[in-house]
Amino acid sequence: MLESLQTFMTDYGWNVLALIGFSLLLLVVLLVIIAFLLLMDRKVWAAVQMRRGPNVVGPFGLLQSFADLLKFVLKEPIIPSGSDKAVFLLAPLATAMCALASWAVIPVNENGWGKWVISDMNVGILYLLAISSLGVYGIIMGGWASNSKYPFMGALRSAAQMVSYEVSIGFVIICVILCVGSLNVTDIVNAQKAGIGTRLGLMNSFLDWHWLPLFPMFVVFFISALAETNRPPFDLVEAESELVAGFMVEYSSTPYLLYMLGEYVAITTMCAMTTILFLGGWLPPVDIWPLNAIPGVFWFLIKVVSVFFMFAMVKAMVPRYRYDQLMRLGWKVFLPLSLVMVVITAAVLQFGGFLS
Amino acid sequence: MASALFFYVFAVLAVAAGATVILTRNPVHAVLFLILAFFNAAGLFVLLDAEFLAMLLVIVYVGAVAVLFLFVVMMLDVDFAELKAGFIKNAGVGALVGGIVLAEILALVGYRGLTAASSLNVAAPVPAAGSGITNTQALGEILYTKYVYFFQGAGLILLVAMIGAIVLTLKHRTAVKRQSIGAQVARGPKTGMEVLKVPSGGSIVPPAAKHPEAAE
Numbered sequence: 001m002l003e004s005l006q007t008f009m010t011d012y013g014w015n016v017l018a019l020i021g022f023s024l025l026l027l028v029v030l031l032v033i034i035a036f037l038l039l040m041d042r043k044v045w046a047a048v049q050m051r052r053g054p055n056v057v058g059p060f061g062l063l064q065s066f067a068d069l070l071k072f073v074l075k076e077p078i079i080p081s082g083s084d085k086a087v088f089l090l091a092p093l094a095t096a097m098c099a100l101a102s103w104a105v106i107p108v109n110e111n112g113w114g115k116w117v118i119s120d121m122n123v124g125i126l127y128l129l130a131i132s133s134l135g136v137y138g139i140i141m142g143g144w145a146s147n148s149k150y151p152f153m154g155a156l157r158s159a160a161q162m163v164s165y166e167v168s169i170g171f172v173i174i175c176v177i178l179c180v181g182s183l184n185v186t187d188i189v190n191a192q193k194a195g196i197g198t199r200l201g202l203m204n205s206f207l208d209w210h211w212l213p214l215f216p217m218f219v220v221f222f223i224s225a226l227a228e229t230n231r232p233p234f235d236l237v238e239a240e241s242e243l244v245a246g247f248m249v250e251y252s253s254t255p256y257l258l259y260m261l262g263e264y265v266a267i268t269t270m271c272a273m274t275t276i277l278f279l280g281g282w283l284p285p286v287d288i289w290p291l292n293a294i295p296g297v298f299w300f301l302i303k304v305v306s307v308f309f310m311f312a313m314v315k316a317m318v319p320r321y322r323y324d325q326l327m328r329l330g331w332k333v334f335l336p337l338s339l340v341m342v343v344i345t346a347a348v349l350q351f352g353g354f355l356s
Numbered sequence: 357m358a359s360a361l362f363f364y365v366f367a368v369l370a371v372a373a374g375a376t377v378i379l380t381r382n383p384v385h386a387v388l389f390l391i392l393a394f395f396n397a398a399g400l401f402v403l404l405d406a407e408f409l410a411m412l413l414v415i416v417y418v419g420a421v422a423v424l425f426l427f428v429v430m431m432l433d434v435d436f437a438e439l440k441a442g443f444i445k446n447a448g449v450g451a452l453v454g455g456i457v458l459a460e461i462l463a464l465v466g467y468r469g470l471t472a473a474s475s476l477n478v479a480a481p482v483p484a485a486g487s488g489i490t491n492t493q494a495l496g497e498i499l500y501t502k503y504v505y506f507f508q509g510a511g512l513i514l515l516v517a518m519i520g521a522i523v524l525t526l527k528h529r530t531a532v533k534r535q536s537i538g539a540q541v542a543r544g545p546k547t548g549m550e551v552l553k554v555p556s557g558g559s560i561v562p563p564a565a566k567h568p569e570a571a572e
Contacts, residue, residue, distance in 0.1 A: 126411035133419030
């Protein structure tokens with residue numbers, strides 16, 4: 001055993017240690033950022049409604065999320081006696097774990113040191129699609145294991161909703177990877193170094209990013225991302241006027257915290273995916289001196305936070321959909337639209353002379 | 357060495373999860389263990405360098421098919437006593453079918469004589485090492501270029517099955533009031549409102565309702 005461990009260390013040793021170190025670094029930074037994104041969500045919501053929002057804990061309420069964390073962790077978890085205890089506790093874990101796992105393939109920068117990504121796999125974008133489609137399990141399992149009416153209704157709604165909108169997300173991703181020619185996430189960002197702007201003879205700028213040639217898909221992706229993460233106006237899963245709190249009714253303390261964490265990590269993942277697919281990832285908006293001297297990771301962060309701001313504004317401004325309208329939008333509007341766009345994109349690429 | 361370790365982890369977990377699917381009493385637990393088995397199969401694909409197939413397995417089976425399984429199974433009210441009685445009654449047929457499948461697998465393995473040399477002849481999901489193409493591209497070249505007509509044929513068969521299912525189940529009920537989004541959006545002050553002159557001392561008869569829904 002010791003000998004095999006020794007060969008393992010010589011074969012993989014430092015790589016494995018470095019991988020663990022970088023993963024921990026990414027997770028810690030991600031979780032701290034999400035703590036402040038959560039605060040930002042509440043502050044934006046409050047500002048739209050002309051309230052102050054959380055402003056007591058720390059300066060300007062900056063430490064509110066950490067106070068909430070302590071409160072959730074220190075409270076007593078209540079497990080309903082009629083519940084399926086193993087599945088009941090597994091469900092929030094599955095949600096949080098699936099959400100965090102998707103960050104393994106999200107690149108935040110590329111510079112002289114190499115790619116800033118945990119796993120630069122060939123099929124990164126498929127991995128993201130696969131993991132985001134697993135988010136539904138936490139909700140279904142939690143809703144069923146609670147052994148209660150409202151959670152079960154919420155779980156059934158979420159299963160139908162997330163499966164529906166995954167279809168259009170898949171077609172949007174197909175459009176993008178048709179333009180890129182690779183399933184690698186880093187390649188998708190690097191492909192946006194050339195585009196409409198450079199064809200017009202300009203330097204690399206925001207005109208090259210995919211949002212411009214694929215603008216309808218950008219909108220479809222943004223709206224589908226809202227539905228996929230159960231954000232308002234599509235939060236039918238936890239619509240408080242109909243289902244109390246949906247699948248989370250029976251949850252308390254740390255399991256509830258894990259659900260909330262998983263939800264916000266999934267939202268941040270969707271913001272990062274929007275950034276990577278359509279907004280040029282870590283590329284600066286215009287490739288000139290003062291802008292391209294700033295490290296790419298800051299541009300990435302700024303773009304993710306901007307997309308998150310859009311999510312927060314939508315939550316504050318748009319009224320909730322009715323369930324049949326939600327299904328109509330997914331199947332009768334987005335599915336045909338994205339299917340037609342796949343055909344159009346492929347035709348333009350094939351007959352427009354874009355394929356070398 | 358590490359890949360051997362992961363192989364045993366995935367293989368043991370896949371077999372154990374597969375066994376638990378048929379041994380567990382709760383059908384929802386059975387589906388959850390089925391999902392675990394799918395995951396381990398995907399892990400085995402990754403070890404074979406067939407990461408595209410692994411991701412497709414997760415997307416299609418775990419992300420879509422198993423969700424529908426779970427959806428259906430959760431809504432069933434299963435009576436376990438009845439289920440067990442059925443088990444004894446159907447055990448003979450089940451054993452027969454299982455035995456035939458087992459014999460077929462054994463015959464296949466015996467015929468192929470799965471040796472290191474013969475396994476090279478079996479179509480692998482992985483392109484030859486050093487060819488410089490990813491397995492996504494290799495699959496594309498086989499499926500969408502070499503066998504494109506078979507692929508289209510399979511697609512047509514699935515389309516026919518889908519249309520058949522829709523034709524069998526689609527019932528357009530006429531008594532239901534439906535929302536027509538287009539009519540709602542198109543409805544403006546001109547169509548939604550009518551200004552009438554009321555003669556002094558007289559009265560007006562309200563015109564018939566002009567809602568687009570009422571026309572159906």
